[in-house]
Amino acid sequence: MSRVLSQQEQEALLAGGPIVHAPTEHVRVGDAIEITVEGTTLAYGRFVHENGRLCVRVTKLRTP
Numbered sequence: 313m314s315r316v317l318s319q320q321e322q323e324a325l326l327a328g329g330p331i332v333h334a335p336t337e338h339v340r341v342g343d344a345i346e347i348t349v350e351g352t353t354l355a356y357g358r359f360v361h362e363n364g365r366l367c368v369r370v371t372k373l374r375t376p
Contacts, residue, residue: 322366341366 317325340359345368347355357370 317366323364326361326364326366 341361343359345357345359346353347357347368347370353374355370355374356372357368360367360369
């Protein structure tokens with residue numbers, strides 16, 4: 313299960329410093345991630361902090 317974080321949740325996560333506490337793991341700005349939809353990897357990226365928000369910057373699209 314996944315969902316979009318509210319603005320208040322994002323601010324609370326960013327207030328904790330460079331480590332963002334996810335429900336089951338620690339996430340650091342700069343960590344690599346896979347972007348998946350319904351079990352299929354679509355792209356790869358990294359967590360970034362821009363304009364006061366935690367975002368994902370896509371670095372590579374998966375080709376079929």
